[in-house]
Amino acid sequence: xxxxxxxxxxxxxxxxxxxxxxxxxxxxxxxxxxxxxxxxxxxxxxxxxxxxxxxxxxxxxxxxxxxxxxxxxxxxxxxxxxxxxxxxxxxxxxxxxxxxxxxxxxxxxxxxxxxxxxxxxxxxxxxxxxxxxxxxxxxxxxxxxxxxxxxxxxxxxxxxxxxxxxxxxxxxxxxxxxxxxxxxxxxxxxxxxxxxxxxxxxxxxxxxxxxxxxxxxxxxxxxxxxxxxxxxxxxxxxxxxxxxxxxxxxxxxxxxxxxxxxxxxxxxxxxxxxxxxxxxxxxxxxxxxxxxxxxxxxxxxxxxxxxxxxxxxxxxxxxxxxxxxxxxxxxxxxxxxxxxxxxxxxxxxxxxxxxxxxxxxxxxxxxxxxxxxxxxxxxxxxxxxxxxxxxxxxxxxxxxxxxxx
Amino acid sequence: xxxxxxxxxxxxxxxxxxxxxxxxxxxxxxxxxxxxxxxxxxxxxxxxxxxxxxxxxxxxxxxxxxxxxxxxxxxxxxxxxxxxxxxxxxxxxxxxxxxxxxxxxxxxxxxxxxxxxxxxxxxxxxxxxxxxxxxxxxxxxxxxxxxxxxxxxxxxxxxxxxxxxxxxxxxxxxxxxxxxxxxxxxxxxxxxxxxxxxxxxxxxxxxxxxxxxxxxxxxxxxxxxx
Numbered sequence: 001x002x003x004x005x006x007x008x009x010x011x012x013x014x015x016x017x018x019x020x021x022x023x024x025x026x027x028x029x030x031x032x033x034x035x036x037x038x039x040x041x042x043x044x045x046x047x048x049x050x051x052x053x054x055x056x057x058x059x060x061x062x063x064x065x066x067x068x069x070x071x072x073x074x075x076x077x078x079x080x081x082x083x084x085x086x087x088x089x090x091x092x093x094x095x096x097x098x099x100x101x102x103x104x105x106x107x108x109x110x111x112x113x114x115x116x117x118x119x120x121x122x123x124x125x126x127x128x129x130x131x132x133x134x135x136x137x138x139x140x141x142x143x144x145x146x147x148x149x150x151x152x153x154x155x156x157x158x159x160x161x162x163x164x165x166x167x168x169x170x171x172x173x174x175x176x177x178x179x180x181x182x183x184x185x186x187x188x189x190x191x192x193x194x195x196x197x198x199x200x201x202x203x204x205x206x207x208x209x210x211x212x213x214x215x216x217x218x219x220x221x222x223x224x225x226x227x228x229x230x231x232x233x234x235x236x237x238x239x240x241x242x243x244x245x246x247x248x249x250x251x252x253x254x255x256x257x258x259x260x261x262x263x264x265x266x267x268x269x270x271x272x273x274x275x276x277x278x279x280x281x282x283x284x285x286x287x288x289x290x291x292x293x294x295x296x297x298x299x300x301x302x303x304x305x306x307x308x309x310x311x312x313x314x315x316x317x318x319x320x321x322x323x324x325x326x327x328x329x330x331x332x333x334x335x336x337x338x339x340x341x342x343x344x345x346x347x348x349x350x351x352x353x354x355x356x357x358x359x360x361x362x363x364x365x366x367x368x369x370x371x372x373x374x375x376x377x378x379x380x381x382x383x384x385x386x387x388x389x390x391x392x393x394x395x396x397x398x399x400x401x402x403x404x405x
Numbered sequence: 406x407x408x409x410x411x412x413x414x415x416x417x418x419x420x421x422x423x424x425x426x427x428x429x430x431x432x433x434x435x436x437x438x439x440x441x442x443x444x445x446x447x448x449x450x451x452x453x454x455x456x457x458x459x460x461x462x463x464x465x466x467x468x469x470x471x472x473x474x475x476x477x478x479x480x481x482x483x484x485x486x487x488x489x490x491x492x493x494x495x496x497x498x499x500x501x502x503x504x505x506x507x508x509x510x511x512x513x514x515x516x517x518x519x520x521x522x523x524x525x526x527x528x529x530x531x532x533x534x535x536x537x538x539x540x541x542x543x544x545x546x547x548x549x550x551x552x553x554x555x556x557x558x559x560x561x562x563x564x565x566x567x568x569x570x571x572x573x574x575x576x577x578x579x580x581x582x583x584x585x586x587x588x589x590x591x592x593x594x595x596x597x598x599x600x601x602x603x604x605x606x607x608x609x610x611x612x613x614x615x616x617x618x619x620x621x622x623x624x625x626x627x628x629x630x631x
Binding site: 010013020021311312315317318320321325397399402403 | 456457460463465466467485486489490492493494496498500502504506507508509513517518520521522
C-alpha cells in the first residue's frame with residue numbers, strides 16, 4: 001500500500017518522537033492541561049446539575065402552582081399564621097382554582113435509620129401538585145371527614161421498605177392501611193432542599209389532615225395550624241394576576257395571616273439562575289486561568305520542541321517537507337497533547353462524579369456537554385497556543401536549520 | 406559525441422550572513438557549472454565557504470545575489486514548495502553531523518528518506534535493508550540511533566541518502582568520522598553510485614579522496630577555483 005506525507009502512521013510516529021524528546025516537559029504540560037480541563041468539566045457538570053435542579057424544582061412545585069408558606073417562627077413569636085380558614089377564603093374567591101393545605105411532620109422511625117416526612121393534608125394535594133398515582137388511590141374527602149387511618153406513600157418509600165397498597169403499617173404507634181402509592185416528583189431533591197417547607201423529599205407518607213393534631217403534634221411542638229397552602233391556577237386564568245390577587249386578599253388585616261412567603265416557579269428559576277451565574281463567573285474564571293496556564297505550558301513545550309529539533313527540521317526540509325508540513329507537525333503535536341489532556345481530564349472527572357458525585361454539595365450532571373465542550377476547547381486552545389511555535393518552525397530555512405548545531 | 410547535460414549552474418552567486426559585526430560574505434560571485442554524472446570534490450580550509458556552496462547546490466539555501474539553475478530551471482523564480490519538490494525527488498544530502506532521529510531505530514532512520522514521498526512501506530523496508538547491508542550495518546536495524554557510535558551514525562546517514570538514488574548527491578564530509586577501512590567502503594560505494602550515473606558533490610578535507618573525483622575545485626575565502 002502506498003503511503004506518504006499524509007499517512008496517519010507516519011504523522012503519529014513524528015508526533016511520538018517530538019513528545020519523547022522532551023518527556024518531562026511534555027508530562028508537565030499534559031498535567032497542567034489536565035487540571036484546566038478537569039476544572040472546566042467540573043464546572044460544566046455543576047452548571048448542568050443546577051440547570052437540571054431548576055427544572056426539577058419547578059416540576060416538583062407543579063405547573064401554574066403557587067405555594068403559600070407560613071413563617072416557621074410565626075407561632076413561637078405569637079404571630080398569626082396560615083390556618084385552614086385561609087384555604088376556605090381562597091377557594092371561595094377563586095372557585096376555578098384548586099387549593100390544598102398541608103402540615104409537615106418529620107418523624108423518626110423506631111428501629112430504622114431513616115426518618116419519614118408525614119404530610120397531613122386533604123384529598124386535593126395530588127391534583128394540585130399534579131403528581132402521578134402509581135397504585136391504588138390518593139386520600140379523599142371521606143378519609144379526611146371520617147379521620148380514617150389510611151396512608152398514601154411515596155414510590156421511593158414503597159420501594160425502600162417494600163410497602164404495597166393494602167399493607168398495614170405502623171407510624172408512631174398507630175396503625176395505617178396503605179391506600180395508594182404516588183410518584184411525588186421529589187426524588188433526588190431531598191438532600192438538596194431538605195429544609196424547604198414545600199418540598200417533602202423522597203420518603204413521604206400522606207395522611208388525612210384531621211388526624212394530625214391528635215396524633216402527631218405531641219412530638220413536634222406548637223406551630224401554626226397550617227404550614228403551606230398550594231394553589232393550582234387553571235390555564236384559562238392569568239397566573240401572575242391570580243397570584244397577585246390572592247396575595248392582596250391574604251394581606252388584608254382581617255385575614256390575620258401574618259407574614260407569608262409565596263413560592264412561585266419564576267422566582268425558583270430566578271434563584272437557581274442567579275446561583276448558576278455566580279458559579280459560572282467564579283468557577284469559569286478559575287477554569288479560564290487554569291486553561292490559560294495549561295496553554296502557556298503547552299506553548300512553552302512547543303517552543304522548546306522547535307528549538308531542540310531545529311536540525312530535524314532541516315533534515316525534513318532537505319527530504320522535501322514544505323513549510324506547511326513542518327507547521328502541521330508542531331500544530332498536530334499541540335493538538336494531540338491538549339486533546340489527550342482533555343480526554344484524560346474528562347474520564348477522571350466523570351469517574352469521580354460517578355463514584356462520589358452523590359456526596360458533593362452541588363448537584364452534578366454528566367452528559368454530552370461535559371464530554372464535548374472540553375474537547376472542543378482543547379482544539380481551540382491548542383490551536384491558539386501552538387500556532388506561534390508552529391509558524392516559527394515553518395519559517396526556519398533548511399540551511400539555517402542545518403547550520404544551527 | 407554529445408557533451409553531458411548540465412545539471413547545476415551557479416552564476417555570480419554571493420551568499421552573505423548577517424552578523425553582529427556586519428554582513429559576512431561566505432561566498433563571493435561564484436561561478437560554477439556541474440555536468441550530469443560528474444564526481445566533483447570540493448576542498449578548502451575551514452570557513453572558506455564549502456558547506457555554504459554545498460547547501461546552495463543542494464537547493465537548501467538561496468543566494469543573496471546571483472542565480473542558480475538546476476536541470477535548466479532557474480531556481481530563483483521557484484517558490485518554497487517547488488524547491489521542496491525538487492529536493493524530494495532529485496536531490497539527497499549527507500550531513501556532516503548526521504542529523505539522525507535519536508529515538509528511532511536504524512531501519513526507521515533509513516526509511517525516513519521516504520517520509521515525504523509516496524511509497525510502498527514493504528518496498529521501502531527492503532530497500533533500506535539493502536542499503537544497510539551495503540554499508541555493513543546489518544544486525545543494527547533495530548538499534549535506536551542514539552545508541553550508535555559516531556562511525557555507525559555516519560554510515561546510517563549515508564544509507565538514508567542513498568536508499569533512493571537521487572540525481573544529485575551532496576555529501577558534506579561523509580567520511581569525516583570514519584577510519585580508513587570504513588572510508589574506503591563508503592567511497593567505493595559512492596563511486597559505484599557515480600558509475601550508475603548519479604552526480605556527486607563531495608566536500609572534504611581528505612586529499613586522499615581526490616582519486617575518486619572526476620573534477621576538483623577549491624574554495625578559498627568565498628571564491629571557487631578549479
